[in-house]
């Protein structure tokens with residue numbers, strides 16, 4: 001019998017050959033938002049990873065929405081051409097059925113930062129910083145920039161920027177779009193009462209706080225009707241009085257009703273005060289609660305790096321898909337590892353075929 005992790009799944013008409021996803025991972029290696037040679041290597045490598053769903057990193061819908069000067073974007077013709085070129089190359093080497101998605105995003109008050117390997121944190125005056133934006137004029141932390149709270153007309157323009165980027169994603173050849181409504185970036189800044197203290201129709205009740213993500217989802221669906229649409233949500237702030245599971249279930253139902261086909265259930269990222277209990281599979285229960293509460297397919301993520309652990313999550317119906325991030329950086333053939341562990345066939349590019357027995361040998365030796 002085929003392992004649960006290797007059962008195909010169809011989301012809004014898009015077929016995935018298995019339940020393994022590469023989680024989105026910023027590479028901070030773009031040139032004014034355009035994919036570079038690093039991305040060419042990285043996407044081609046992930047195309048051969050054995051994951052049926054490759055979610056490319058957070059991709060910003062406007063220049064000021066980038067976390068760093070090196071973040072990927074889809075806000076210019078150059079960005080679109082570079083994405084198409086890179087994606088075409090990845091497709092040429094991809095395992096059969098592999099689907100590629102872009103994670104559309106805006107960093108809001110967490111923009112204008114240094115790259116992690118330059119120390120992270122807000123850019124200094126001599127590092128070409130820019131004015132950040134958010135729901136309210138509340139800085140992420142002490143020493144961080146106070147964002148400009150978006151006016152009504154600026155919010156409508158922002159929704160249009162997401163639609164423009166979605167059109168570019170469709171033209172560039174992506175199979176699906178994932179909205180980044182997690183980790184304390186702009187969409188989540190509107191969702192969480194910790195960062196949204198507006199008194200207009202975009203703040204206050206959960207209906208008002210989720211208006212932005214719902215309007216963006218509707219605009220993106222309309223702009224890129226051929227692409228499957230999913231979303232990633234921080235299900236919890238892990239701060240008393242913050243966004244929590246009950247809110248997430250409301251958001252999930254509203255997104256489901258406007259055609260969002262899956263929800264990747266992550267958490268945190270919006271407050272330095274968060275008490276996040278990290279450990280193996282620490283967010284799986286969130287995917288399970290949202291799946292049950294909202295009746296939407298979910299993707300679990302967070303310290304899932306063991307194929308048997310991933311298999312159990314899907315087999316027990318706790319989530320529909322499992323996303324893996326750091327383990328794919330450590331082992332870009334993690335999908336092969338999962339197949340060998342669970343007794344499923346590996347589908348290598350012919351040039352890599354002689355490595356299959358090596359992987360099988362490693363798995364057997366590790367017991």
Ligand SMILES: Cc1cc2nc3c(=O)[nH]c(=O)nc-3n(C[C@H](O)[C@H](O)[C@H](O)COP(=O)(O)O)c2cc1C
Nearest residue numbers: 023024025026057058301302303304324325326327
């Ligand atoms: C280098 C790196 C970059 C990341 N960039 C993103 C990103 O662009 N978008 C996002 O939603 N999460 C991002 N994340 C979070 C991962 O997608 C994932 O949720 C997290 O690493 C937990 O999964 P893991 O334990 O399998 O690594 C990033 C993580 C890493 C390690």
